[in-house]
Amino acid sequence: MPDPFPPTPPPPAGEPLRMVDVQRAVAAELDRIAPVIDELGALFEDAGHELALVGGPVRDAMLGRVSNDLDFTTSARPEQTDRILKSWGDAWWDMGRAFGTIGCRKGDWVVEVTTYRSEAYDPESRKPAVEYGATLAGDLGRRDFTVNAMAVRLPGRALEDPFGGLVDLAHQVLRTPGRPEDSFSDDPLRMMRAARFAAQLGFTVDPGVVAAMTDMADRISIVSAERVRDELVKTICAPYPRLGLTLLVDTGIADRVLPELPALRLERDEHHRHKDVYEHTLTVLEQAVAQEAERFEGRPDFVSRFAALMHDVGKPRTRRFVDDGSVTFHHHDVVGAKMTRKRMQALRFSGDEIDAVTQLVELHLRFHGYGTGEWTDSAVRRYVRDAGDQLTRLHVLTRADCTTRNQRKAERLRRAYDDLEARIDRLSQEEELASIRPDLDGNQIMEILGIPPGREVGEAYRMLLELRLDNGPMSQEDAASALREWWAARS
Missing domain, CATH: 1.10.110.30 (Hydrophobic Seed Protein)
Structure with missing residues (x-):
């Protein structure tokens, strides 16, 4: 999926922009992109067409952001735009021709030019009907929000803001x-x-x-x-x-x-013996985001964020009130994983994304059996084996899920997970946990037991894997001896 993050962080939420800063930012950005806007503006003008930089690039310029992806709107029809861009760009595409859009690449710049248009939905249709427009003002009037309904006419660089987008941007x-x-x-x-x-x-x-x-x-x-x-x-x-x-x-x-998200707004019991699950979930999401600088080099990671959002969706279906007034959510991890899979399938996510998120939801409680470090090395190996290639994201989700106002408890949980990660690192260096496998492969199993390929080989392989998880690495001699002993007992 394309990266949905803006090129640079936005200004602090709720802090008004100063007009002088906006003007300075726009001037600087227009100068930076001058090689594109001046050349294209002249080419379209010479061909008798209007051209304007429009939408997100104009808004982002006013916010002091930079990007090499530029959107334009024009009076030219797609076939006319196609000829102009082919005379100027290095590569071209027209996948959006049905919507009036022609794209090209020029060096490091990515340009998309769309014919003035208006679009509307039929009440029963899932797809918009596209009609070409005649004026820039008409094109801007059909856009979603005023901050995206501003344009810079080219090549003269005159600002068009018929709906007060600049004022709304400032506020x-x-x-x-x-x-x-x-x-x-x-x-x-x-x-x-x-x-x-x-x-x-x-x-x-x-x-x-x-x-x-x-x-x-x-x-x-x-x-x-x-x-x-x-x-x-x-x-x-x-x-x-x-x-x-x-x-x-x-x-x-x-x-x-x-719908799984608003369903988390459960009524709290009168003694407040369980957390507000909805608010807890949003806090877990924010705490997962806070770890991205360390875990994902500052880039947003959708899988870990969505797992944080969905990790407790099984709670409404599993909530039970106990006689002593407490509340339980037994097996909400398993139920939540099934609900998450169903929702992601309905939203047409890829199989890999669905598998990754549901695996994290199902595993998010596993750490809470760790206590103060009583897990054996075997349990740590199984934790790593079950997490597989989602181990880093499981670290993120588990730490984010440790939300409590009790600072002593929060510190205890943090230290416990620090200890678990340290043990994983140690065992990984000693045993290559990331690619854990039995000490004998299928060919060796068949040779030692004198059996052909079949169900018995798979059973032997799984037995040796469990042995490997329990005891750590074994020599091939010890593994062969254990295999023969298991085979004799099985026979």
């Missing part, structure tokens, strides 16, 4: 160019984009937009699962995922696209 507010009801009726996915931009930019959402999202939440059902999935991934992988997810839950949209 960090998301509004639609027209009535939000009309915007969301035309393209219901824009309701999820509101959550995504809130999460990416740290912006607040205009109350009228929130009200329209709440009233029209059912409209999201006509959007394809793949488009919903992509917006959800971008929201979860943004710098402020809590903002976007909270908006989806509060407006009821999450009930339609990720």
Whole structure:
């Protein structure tokens, strides 16, 4: 999947922008991208067409961000754009031609040029109908939010801001160019984009937009699962995922696209003997994000974030009240893994992503049997074996899940997991835990026992693997002796 993270971190959420800083940032960014915008602007002008830098690149320029991916809009039709870009670029593509978009690469720059357009959904259709527009103002008016409805005309570099996007950007507010009801009726996915931009930019959402999202939440059902999935991934992988997810839950949209999340808002018992599972989950997500600098070189990791979001979704179905007033959630890890798999399949995630997330959800409680380090080396080996290539992400999820206001308990849990990781590192150096396997392979098993390929070879292999997990590495002589002893007892 494409990286949904912005090129540079956004400004602190809620901190207004100064106009002088915006003007300075835009001037600097336009100068940086001048080799592209000046050349393309001149080429389109010479051909008798309008061209404007538009949308995200304009918004990001005002926020002081840089990117080599540039979006343009034009009065030219796709076939005319295609001819111009082929005379200028190094490589070309037209996968978006049906939507009026032609793309090209020029050195390190990636450019996409789209014909002025308007698009709307048929009430029963999952795909937008695209019609070409006649003016830049008309094109900007059909865009999702005012902060994305600004353009810079080329080659003159004149700013076009017919809907007050610059003011909204300065105040960090998301509004639609027209009535939000009309915007969301035309393209219901824009309701999820509101959550995504809130999460990416740290912006607040205009109350009228929130009200329209709440009233029209059912409209999201006509959007394809793949488009919903992509917006959800971008929201979860943004710098402020809590903002976007909270908006989806509060407006009821999450009930339609990720119902397991709002279901976590369980009623707390009168004595508060169990955590607020919904708030706990969002905290676990934030604590998983906080570990990315160390674990993933600062890049967002969707699998670990989504596992954090889904790790407790089995709790509502497994909640039981005990006679003493306490609450239990027995086997919520197993139930939650099954629910997670079903939801990710419905959202058309890849098999690898589904397997990775569900494995983490199912394993997220395993550490809590560790206590103060009573696990044997055999148990540590099994922990590593069961985690497989998700071990680093399991470290992230387990540490993130240790949420408690009791500082002494929190410190005890942290030290216990430090100890477990240290033991894993030690055993890994001694025994190559990451690729743990029996001390004899299938060919050696068949040779020692004098048997052909078949079920017995697999049984012997699994027996030797369990022996390896229990005792650590063995010499081939000892392994062969154990194999013969097992075979004799089995016979």
